[in-house]
Amino acid sequence: MNRLGRAFYERPVLEVAPDLLGCVLRHGDSAGVIVETEAYHESEPACHAFVGLTERTRVLFGPPARAYVYRSYGIHALVNAVCGPEGEGAAVLIRALEPLEGVEAMRSRRGVPRDVDLCSGPGKLTQALGIGLEHNEIDLLDGPLRIEPRPDDWRDVRWVTGPRIGITKAADLPWRFAAVGAPSVSRPWPPGLAARAARA
């Protein structure tokens, strides 16, 4: 089967983030199409790697294509794909999926019935797929947790950009990327984005 290679992730994070839209995040028998991402880079203060190399950020500065999973607000696990060459701290946060396979297992883990509520947020999708902190630093190329290339239906996905969600630092950077027309986007788009999406 066709797969993404290390080189795919070893590029600037602002190229990888939109290219991941339409790709499939899979854990075990559950999988979903990535429809929303955000880019983070050590050069801006919203990125965890901004503080430099620490025990927590070590994975961000490591080889590309590994998972960076961390706990947010003491409650949720959020999953990122490490990007850029080794030594550069950058990653793409996976913010939302369209459920694709193993939907019953997702419903069971999430405890909600509607498909649109299963993976429409970064904390929701990790719960739906059973992703936890134990997956931090594992390789995303062909392990149990992996990202696969775009299915045929998503080969030419359209996307829009906008400001990142839920951050207080560098909130002006338009480093959020969302697939046009995907129901499972985590938050409504700002008016400007919605207008661009309608025209797209």
Place this chain on the structure above:
DNA sequence: CATGGGATTGACT
């Protein structure tokens, strides 16, 4: 060693 702040979610007014 104590403290403060989150890349969020779900429940409630």
Place this chain on the structure above:
DNA sequence: GTCAATCCCATGC
């Protein structure tokens, strides 16, 4: 719209 839950980790004393 507001707000609490809950814990890891970076920072500062």
